[in-house]
Amino acid sequence: MTMQDDPHLSMVRPVTPGTPQGCEECLAEGSGWVHLRMCLTCGHVGxxxxxxxxxxxxxxxxxxxPIVRSYEPGEDWRWCFVDEAMV
Incomplete structure (x- = not known):
């Protein structure tokens, strides 16, 4: 399967980050994170x-x-959690 063949790409939508300042759950808990990912279906930042x-x-x-993209400055890649692969 090539990156463009991933059937989960159909779930990618135009989104805006729900919590642009960081991970939604970590912010609520008062904890920290290493790197951020944004859901490409709903905009959740985790x-x-x-x-x-x-x-x-x-x-x-x-x-x-299933699909997130890096929410780190200068990074432009996507990951499918179902297939455990870059898409």
Whole structure:
């Protein structure tokens, strides 16, 4: 399968970050994060798998929103949690 063949790409929507200042759950808990990811279905901003909460992955599992993009300055890549692959 190529990156463009991922069937989950159909769930990508035009989104704006729900919490542009950082991970939604970490901000609510008062905790920190390592890197940020934004859901490309709804705009949820969550922390990466290197962060304690892994909130981007938790969000994807709870909502069936599979694809995120990096929410780090200068990064422009997408990840599918279902296929565990770049898309």
């Amino acid at each position: 922390c990466c798998d290197s962060s304690v909460g892994r909130h981007a992955r938790v969000h994807a599992a709870r909502t069936d929103h």
